[in-house]
Amino acid sequence: MTDLYGRHKAVLPDWLALYYDRPIEITHGEGRHVWDADGNRYLDFFGGILTTMTAHALPEVTKAVSEQAARIIHSSTLYLNRPMVELAERIAALSGIPDARVFFTTSGTEANDTALLLATAYRRSNQILAMRNSYHGRSFSAVSVTGNHAWSPTSLSPLQTLYVHGGVRTRGPYAGLTDAQFIQACVADLEDLLGHTRDVAALIAEPVQGVGGFTSPPDGLYAAFREVLDRHGILWISDEVQTGWGRTGEHFWGWQAHAQNGPPDILTFAKGIGNGMSIGGVVARAEVMNCLDANSISTFGGSPVTMAAGVANLSYLLEHDLQGNARRVGGLLLERLRAIGAGVPAVREVRGRGLMIGVELVRPGTDEADPKAAGKVLEAARESGLLIGKGGGHNTSVLRIAPPLSLTVAEAEEGASLLEQALRAV
Template sequence: MTHAELWERHRAVMPDWLALYYDQPIEIVKGTGRRVTDGEGKEYLDFFAGILTNAIGYDIAEISDAVREQLATGIAHTSTVYLIRRQIELAEQIAELSGIPDAKVFFTNSGTEANEAALLFATQKRRSNQVLAMRNSYHGRGFGTVAITGNRGWSASSLSPVNVQYVQGAYRYRSPFKDLPDAEYIKVCVDDLRNVIETGTAGDVACLIVEPIQGVGGFSSPPDGLYAAFKEVLDEFGILFISDEVQTGWGRTGDHFWGIQAHGVVPDAMTFAKGLGNGFAIGGVVARPELMDSLSANSLSTFGGNPISTTAAKATLDYIADNDLQANAAKRGAQLMDGLRGISEEFPELGDVRGKGLMLAAELVDPANGKPDAPTTVKLQQEAKDRGLLIGKGGLYGNVLRMAPPMTLTEEEATEALEIMRDSFNTLR
């Protein structure tokens, strides 16, 4: 069956709003290492990895073998009403890695669920439905997480279970304060935070939730230290601080295991998902015990923390540690950043290159006026695909190319990707 035929069937039964890449969408049917093959036999170097989910690549023996061993027991699911050994072992590992004192862990099936749970814990603990979020943010497609998404392109409803105020600072490239030095930029953003709390809320705010690097927002981030300065203000008001690590966790940013560590601060809670399972569905929250235990009613998760997903996640975390993939993310990220900056020197259409480790973004602009250029972004994404490189797209205006390859990326593959990117940009001339 061709891609065109499969797409016709897709459109007949799937929702119109379900986003697909490319004028002619593709099916991915096989993968090994950092490469995938589509349904018509074309091979690609994958630089988006299932939206940062296949964190260490495809067909990883250590993960496959661990999952097969669990399946051989005949137990794929038991639910959290029973003890699950692998869930407990994984929770112990994540709690220790979190840096949160005496941390506890709750597992879900996705980042959306994780952020919904974190909102529940925070609003219950503080007895308030007031929440602070960042402009240009994205936290999921649930009712509560859509409400705290500060990106109009992904806000499907104006209805909300929480009262949300948005804070300035995470998307510096188009901020009115972007030309300020780091210290002054941080100061004006902190002043804005305080002003929002004092004028736009009743004071008893439940939490602030942030992405250390905004994912859908185009891999944008503030100067290191902003969120430590924010937390000083939050602490004055007793407001909880939540870091959404769905895309930034597990060493992907290179210099740190968690994205928030770049700011020198320990949050009250962190949410996680995506790369932890290397393709298996898993998410969760790690938090201070008094926050995690704040629920007064019974609860559970039918599928969250199931034996298969937690087995895959434990094998993934062990693989990351055993192979020092955080260090590899730093090295390969620096190589890609240098290459992209070199391209930006030749092509004024590449207005901004940013990111950390293996989270890299290229923001496309009209060279004449600096305005966002979404059509050129779509063209370059297609050109890269035609040359055998899959990359993502995002940003508030749909004008940001996002690159997040598996953390096992090699030097040769990074070089190959940069050559494809340069060839793609050459089509603009």
């Protein structure tokens, strides 16, 4: 492993982050577990950044990939593609967007990039509203609407971005308000912001901020925003790259917690739908999707192999009610972690929905973020056989927990116990 790490550093960028002081090579997985090159077994509570959605080595998905690869691997979007049409039909129906059209990409970054292209072309404006503490990908345009400076390496931008309050409930100037007052204050902030500009194209927002530390506003905030946006003709882009496919348990899409005024104009997705295969995409109503007046194709988006994987994975998710499992098992795990956190002074908050849970760490007795403690807990959890993630807008001081949606009650209890050991050790 030391040799592979040296080779990695010799040919890959310094900014390509690796977890752990001694990085691990994951060689194979099954169910909710993975193994490294030294033979160590881990309970996976991060799923390759919320991407292994159903299970590692899910037979239905591996079979679909193998069978499709034996027929044809690639053709591009210049030819009819049956698996792509089949998956698009299912996603369009599930999206809630009327007269929906679907465009497939290879990542969430590319999906958000496409959504921004559609919105700016449709509205003939390069002004975008985004949320503070947000993350939308690593492309030039996606970085320019990312409200988390730790993931935004340049101030240059093809867009003019204005940042709105509301993505973080328990920090900032409105933290002490009730939920209703919080929504009212954020809407007033949005109204004030729009009073100083014009011709905004869209608001892009994650219903639950992923990289930002699994923070979210009170239910109904984006519905209240939508009333303001609609008066100005501004589109709403819901970034469902991390919240989609039932991960929050309560809803299939994150936007449905804010559904009083219907679905978003544009919805982006990625990660979990491919269960590890490279699938991203955009759903929009036809008039928005079809607004481009230039040619466009995708060489790799909608690949027959990835689409076959997506169809099989989505079928398994729906047939086994993994959204319901995320709600039930995630609810138990959340309560267990809250009980643990109540006895650990460094834990400021345990928050989340379904199998999307954040544990925020601070210096005991303060509200000061403690990224060093988060790093130590990450290491200690790994040593005990548990893989978790980290993030947060306050110096990556949030432990991110997002297992495959097929997690069992016994595995949830095991993971909670291992995390408790790590927290208490640090």
